[in-house]
Amino acid sequence: MHRVMFFVIGYCLLSVAMVPTAAQTGSVEARLRSLEDKEQIAQLLIDYGRHLDSRDLAAYASLFATDGEWVGGFGTVKGRSEIKAFMEKSLGTGPNRGNSYHIMSNFAITVKGDTGTAWSRWTFVTPGERGATIAQAGRYDDTFVRENGVWKFKKRVASNDTAPPGK
Amino acid sequence: MHRVMFFVIGYCLLSVAMVPTAAQTGSVEARLRSLEDKEQIAQLLIDYGRHLDSRDLAAYASLFATDGEWVGGFGTVKGRSEIKAFMEKSLGTGPNRGNSYHIMSNFAITVKGDTGTAWSRWTFVTPGERGATIAQAGRYDDTFVRENGVWKFKKRVASNDTAPPGK
Amino acid sequence: MHRVMFFVIGYCLLSVAMVPTAAQTGSVEARLRSLEDKEQIAQLLIDYGRHLDSRDLAAYASLFATDGEWVGGFGTVKGRSEIKAFMEKSLGTGPNRGNSYHIMSNFAITVKGDTGTAWSRWTFVTPGERGATIAQAGRYDDTFVRENGVWKFKKRVASNDTAPPGK
Numbered sequence: 001m002h003r004v005m006f007f008v009i010g011y012c013l014l015s016v017a018m019v020p021t022a023a024q025t026g027s028v029e030a031r032l033r034s035l036e037d038k039e040q041i042a043q044l045l046i047d048y049g050r051h052l053d054s055r056d057l058a059a060y061a062s063l064f065a066t067d068g069e070w071v072g073g074f075g076t077v078k079g080r081s082e083i084k085a086f087m088e089k090s091l092g093t094g095p096n097r098g099n100s101y102h103i104m105s106n107f108a109i110t111v112k113g114d115t116g117t118a119w120s121r122w123t124f125v126t127p128g129e130r131g132a133t134i135a136q137a138g139r140y141d142d143t144f145v146r147e148n149g150v151w152k153f154k155k156r157v158a159s160n161d162t163a164p165p166g167k
Numbered sequence: 168m169h170r171v172m173f174f175v176i177g178y179c180l181l182s183v184a185m186v187p188t189a190a191q192t193g194s195v196e197a198r199l200r201s202l203e204d205k206e207q208i209a210q211l212l213i214d215y216g217r218h219l220d221s222r223d224l225a226a227y228a229s230l231f232a233t234d235g236e237w238v239g240g241f242g243t244v245k246g247r248s249e250i251k252a253f254m255e256k257s258l259g260t261g262p263n264r265g266n267s268y269h270i271m272s273n274f275a276i277t278v279k280g281d282t283g284t285a286w287s288r289w290t291f292v293t294p295g296e297r298g299a300t301i302a303q304a305g306r307y308d309d310t311f312v313r314e315n316g317v318w319k320f321k322k323r324v325a326s327n328d329t330a331p332p333g334k
Numbered sequence: 335m336h337r338v339m340f341f342v343i344g345y346c347l348l349s350v351a352m353v354p355t356a357a358q359t360g361s362v363e364a365r366l367r368s369l370e371d372k373e374q375i376a377q378l379l380i381d382y383g384r385h386l387d388s389r390d391l392a393a394y395a396s397l398f399a400t401d402g403e404w405v406g407g408f409g410t411v412k413g414r415s416e417i418k419a420f421m422e423k424s425l426g427t428g429p430n431r432g433n434s435y436h437i438m439s440n441f442a443i444t445v446k447g448d449t450g451t452a453w454s455r456w457t458f459v460t461p462g463e464r465g466a467t468i469a470q471a472g473r474y475d476d477t478f479v480r481e482n483g484v485w486k487f488k489k490r491v492a493s494n495d496t497a498p499p500g501k
């Protein structure tokens with residue numbers, strides 16, 4: 001029985017011996033969590049454009065935290081239902097007939113515990129009679145919060161590098 | 168010897184104690200696999216554009232499952248060799264002289280076991296005498312299958328948000 | 335005491351039993367490291383454009399290895415301070431008044447130990463009076479090296495698919 005036990009303990013030691021290597025820049029759990037957090041926040045950045053472009057403004061507003069805030073060319077608005085109403089007013093409640101869309105790119109995401117920040121680029125494309133043109137472009141500066149286990153926009157600031165809408 | 172054993176067992180317990188935390192949203196294995204699957208599928212989406220734009224249509228066709236299907240502006244085609252022949256007919260077998268290319272963006276990937284789905288955007292750019300223009304743009308709706316351990320397109324539906332080719 | 339010990343050993347065995355599954359395509363450590371390496375290199379590709387577009391040429395040059403090299407439409411240059419001086423000469427030392435920017439996309443990254451390679455696309459956008467246009471576009475072929483634990487450009491070759499600047 002002792003031989004078996006030593007064998008078992010040998011395996012345990014092997015397992016333990018791997019921990020310091022795995023923990024080279026943090027525990028396996030912390031490293032996995034960091035990768036998952038960035039993946040989930042990247043998905044949030046993509047869902048923002050997807051729901052906006054498909055005019056699913058209920059799904060769009062749900063990407064914000066309870067007290068989430070949006071700041072951009074249309075103005076400033078805070079709170080999920082307020083954001084939804086604000087975008088309905090700015091974009092209308094009908095479908096996106098022109099098939100305009102956002103290319104989301106250049107994500108620079110940082111995470112610390114249950115908060116995070118991101119910088120990214122948006123390129124707003126509008127199809128025309130022949131091909132498509134870039135109608136607007138700019139940057140996003142975001143802060144995030146993990147609310148009930150899900151990453152949400154705490155504040156999104158959309159800056160324009162081209163003339164804002166209506167100008 | 169008992170002191171050593173308790174020491175060893177103490178380490179084992181420490182290791183065991185970390186498992187529940189690590190398994191907060193699944194086992195380490197499941198979480199790693201999920202991240203890897205998404206990374207591999209994202210690479211598949213990128214390789215699609217890369218091989219298409221470089222006119223490596225053999226490599227392009229190899230990205231599809233054995234019974235993989237392509238649906239888009241050129242028509243519908245099923246099977247690897249059929250897809251290769253179809254694209255050779257649609258695009259020609261010569262080099263991509265115009266250096267046209269696809270910007271692949273906004274990947275929304277979901278995985279369940281050995282199957283997966285994705286939604287993404289494509290922006291087709293054609294260089295001209297001065298700079299480049301967006302000649303076409305649209306979306307991809309994909310289903311994937313893990314075939315012999317490698318993710319492949321089961322079905323790719325390419326939708327156009329601009330006029331399709333030849334219209 | 336023996337009951338407790340068997341209980342403990344049982345847990346250890348359980349933990350050990352999970353290792354072969356986890357190691358399906360390498361150890362947990364190797365798999366985590368692979369995902370982290372690709373994530374860090376993707377960030378390097380994004381930081382390149384971010385620092386270049388914001389004209390933070392000191393931060394830009396710091397992304398290269400000590401003997402890092404840049405090859406592109408402006409010419410060829412090697413060494414961090416040389417790269418900084420070269421870009422200052424090519425782009426000027428003032429702010430980026432036109433708000434031009436790079437869309438970085440289609441990252442294909444491979445890593446082997448402390449070296450890596452990548453292929454990716456760049457689309458250079460210049461805002462105008464109405465919307466924005468693609469002024470240039472091309473590809474990057476990169477080699478990387480992990481220097482003091484941080485991924486750096488060993489060599490970046492920027493190819494143009496449109497006419498290079500000044501042509």
